[in-house]
Amino acid sequence: GENVEQHPSTLSVQEGDSAVIKCTYSDSASNYFPWYKQELGKRPQLIIDIRSNVGEKKDQRIAVTLNKTAKHFSLHITETQPEDSAVYFCAARPYGGSQGNLIFGKGTKLSVKP
Amino acid sequence: KAGVTQTPRYLIKTRGQQVTLSCSPISGHRSVSWYQQTPGQGLQFLFEYFSETQRNKGNFPGRFSGRQFSNSRSEMNVSTLELGDSALYLCASRVGLAGSSYNEQFFGPGTRLTVL
Numbered sequence: 001g002e003n004v005e006q007h008p009s010t011l012s013v014q015e016g017d018s019a020v021i022k023c024t025y026s027d028s029a030s031n032y033f034p035w036y037k038q039e040l041g042k043r044p045q046l047i048i049d050i051r052s053n054v055g056e057k058k059d060q061r062i063a064v065t066l067n068k069t070a071k072h073f074s075l076h077i078t079e080t081q082p083e084d085s086a087v088y089f090c091a092a093r094p095y096g097g098s099q100g101n102l103i104f105g106k107g108t109k110l111s112v113k114p
Numbered sequence: 115k116a117g118v119t120q121t122p123r124y125l126i127k128t129r130g131q132q133v134t135l136s137c138s139p140i141s142g143h144r145s146v147s148w149y150q151q152t153p154g155q156g157l158q159f160l161f162e163y164f165s166e167t168q169r170n171k172g173n174f175p176g177r178f179s180g181r182q183f184s185n186s187r188s189e190m191n192v193s194t195l196e197l198g199d200s201a202l203y204l205c206a207s208r209v210g211l212a213g214s215s216y217n218e219q220f221f222g223p224g225t226r227l228t229v230l
Binding site: 034036042043044045046049089091101102103104105106107 | 118147149156157158159162170172204218219220221222223224
């Protein structure tokens with residue numbers, strides 16, 4: 001089955017710097033890759049997603065890139081702010097079946113220091 | 115539009131007991147998936163329901179079960195609770211199976227289950 005690896009597990013940056021989180025997946029048939037942000041004690045919130053037929057997607061300070069050949073995708077946050085501090089999860093949706101399941105990475109705890 | 119809601123938000127049980135958790139999806143969403151979140155294992159998929167039928171299942175023992183009602187609300191049940199079942203249980207809803215590859219999933223706030 002699908003397996004998603006996420007790195008790093010913790011990331012500390014200064015306010016204004018960029019942050020990059022990387023994920024790899026094993027199932028080449030996976031076709032949808034969302035990123036979720038989870039603040040302490042809150043629910044995971046979808047922040048951006050990318051489909052397998054797209055190489056890059058941007059939304060203001062957030063961007064995601066996908067390399068299908070290498071089976072990896074990355075989250076890029078520019079001009080980080082203290083409110084970006086949270087745990088970020090990448091996920092992959094395996095193709096087939098009802099496709100209602102997401103396989104998640106273990107998460108990256110991002111700390112943005114003012 | 116109201117978001118995904120879950121009840122109860124917190125629950126304390128003892129080993130051997132059973133528990134039922136409830137999830138109400140976003141209006142118009144017909145698919146409900148359940149996930150278990152623990153510090154050690156992260157977010158793990160339990161199962162998905164659509165049109166009152168289980169459509170997909172993760173690698174959890176048969177003690178974990180669920181159902182969905184005609185109004186798309188879903189419940190999950192855990193029988194014979196073990197200490198290791200302590201976790202945050204999250205449900206997520208999406209529109210449905212049609213064009214399902216790209217349906218976003220929206221999470222509820224979760225139910226924090228503690229097993230003593």
